[in-house]
Amino acid sequence: MELNRSGQLVLLLLGEKRSGKSSAGNSILGRQAFTKNTTCSSREDSAIYGKHVTVVDTPGWLSHTMTPDKVSQEVYRGLTLCHPELHAILLVLPTTSVFGKEELRALEAQLKMLQTPTWHRAMVLFTHADKLGAKSIQDHIKQQGQTLHWLLERCANRYQVMTNCLSSPKAQVTELLEKIQKMMETSSSRETQNILYTRLRRELGVKERTWWGRQVVEKTLNECDECDGVPGQMQQTPVCSGLALTFILLGRRKSGKSSVGNIILGREEFPINQYRQSSRCLVGRGTVSG
Ligand SMILES: Nc1nc2c(ncn2[C@@H]2O[C@H](COP(=O)(O)OP(=O)(O)OP(=O)(O)O)[C@@H](O)[C@H]2O)c(=O)[nH]1
Ligand SMILES: [Mg+2]
Structure with missing residues (x-):
């Protein structure tokens, strides 16, 4: 499987406490690299399909009570362990619990603390897939509320299911790595577009302008990615209902x-x-036209 040119892939696992991050890390790496009840972030590697895969595991936050500062600091330290480059952020959600507004707020608070563009490389990783029984993941998503739909939309509908047991299907890891590769290709073509756009502006001599006394700073798409998504704004933001298109x-x-x-x-x-x-x-x- 072709992953990226350097042949290295760095993944960051983030999520609520006991959501299944360490277990997912073990499934991905194909060995017991991480232990339960994580208190410190750590990184572990494995060769998968001849590629060097690094997984960074972090302690989980709490959605219903205050997350201790120590945990948030460790989550941030997890980000610093993602060198030479972070390729994918896996937002771990167990299929066994509801992802409501409180969970979304806690997730966004932690992501904000990372102070790094997130959404263009984020993917939802549904753990406890074995507990779905006969229900498909699509049905599970449909049955969950608007909050999960919003989160998936933010992740450009990228998700993967995973069963973290001894009998965990190998195909799930292959699918996950393929989806990450596709995500990297899309975001690198977006980066190329940004570079071309910036070069074109420079060649045309387009200068930044001042409007209402405010400097309009040229932001990359990635930076803009971080501007929205404040949970408190959810109700005020017009929601695109299926076929609605908005132009400016x-x-x-x-x-x-x-x-x-x-x-x-x-x-x-x-x-x-x-x-x-x-x-x-x-x-x-x-x-x-309808
Ligand atoms: N049946 C089943 N159990 C799982 C699965 N994933 C995780 N578990 C169990 O859920 C519990 C929590 O899993 P962990 O991997 O330790 O979760 P974590 O997110 O790393 O937890 P913290 O490090 O405390 O934040 C453990 O008992 C796991 O064995 C899964 O896909 N299926
Ligand atoms: Mg853990």
């Missing part, structure tokens, strides 16, 4: 934004006046 029209004066908006919506939603320019942002909604 940006451009210089008289470039035809309002006209384009009208063409898309198929009606005169945005006033067009040859002599007066738009001075406020407007929102229009409509049904287009």
Whole structure:
């Protein structure tokens, strides 16, 4: 299996206490590398399909009571153990418990403390897959609430199931590594896009501009990744309901934004006046081709 050019893969396991992180680390590495009841972060390696795989295990946080500072510090130290480069963050969730708002808040608080872009390399790892019985993981996800759906959306719907028992299916580890490889390819093409975009801006001599006295700093997509997702904002954020699409029209004066908006919506939603320019942002909604 082709993993990455350097042939090395570094994975970080994060999650609530007793979610199955150490056991998942052992399943991935194919040996008893980590012991139960983790109090300190540690890294262990194995050769898998001829590739050097490093797993960093961390102690779990608590969602329903205050996580001790020592645990948060160890989670952060886990990140520092991910050298030369962190390739994937596995957010470990047991299929045996509900992932509600409190759990999401605790997860986001810990991710924030890491102060590193997360979502473009995050994947949900569902442990205790054996306890699903006849139920499929898709059914499990469907039965869980909006919070899990939101988390999966944040992870671009990347997830893997895992049974961490003696009889754990080897195929689950192979599938996981394949999904991580695909995720790395996608995020590296995004990074390439960012580099090209920055180079183009430089070549065109586009300077950063000041708006309302504030410097508009060019952010990479990865940095922007971190700007949203505050749990308290969940209700205020418009949720895309299946087929809804949202566009924002940006451009210089008289470039035809309002006209384009009208063409898309198929009606005169945005006033067009040859002599007066738009001075406020407007929102229009409509049904287009169903
Ligand atoms: N049946 C079953 N048990 C599991 C599975 N994964 C973990 N366990 C059990 O769940 C318990 C907790 O697993 P750990 O791997 O120690 O969980 P952890 O997240 O590392 O826990 P902390 O280090 O305390 O945060 C252990 O008793 C494991 O044997 C699984 O997929 N199936
Ligand atoms: Mg552990």
